[in-house]
Amino acid sequence: MGPMSQVMEAIRGGALGREDIARRTGLERTTVDAVIERLEAMGQLTRERLGASCPTTGCGSCSSNGACSLQRGPVSLVLGRRPV
Template identity: 35%
Template sequence: MSGPLSQVLAAFVDGATSLDEVAVITGLDRGVVSTAVDHLRRMGRIDVKELAMGCPGGGCGSCASGTVDGTAGCGSHGPSQSRTGPVLVQLSLRR
């Protein structure tokens, strides 16, 4: 069996679109997948592109990490221009 880096890279080649999907496909722990993606990025094998910054303009209620009652799910006391919660990224293979 190949190592974690090869398994993670192969999962992306086969069409995986998220770290959770890679973990399911490979059977690797989510933390191992995250570490492998970071290493593959540093090696120049995959690109990571940030798709969003800071809090959404609609406040905590419109944020993906917001709670049902409209409060911040990231632990922030309210909307902020600094990054305190999840950041959406796009992972792609370098050709």
């Protein structure tokens, strides 16, 4: 299974951010970033902003730690439907 398939499978499996995807797949974070960018460029992945912002205690305990910025807030990675 190639990196793109691995990343997509991790997202479908409920991965909670890029670090989680890297952990689940064994891929380098830079590879995960590149795959996510490619999936977005292909229109197969979108980022949907989550309604809640990081807690005032900081991002250390946030499941999106490393996957967002305080200015943008956390996002959900949403895969589109497979072409028929």
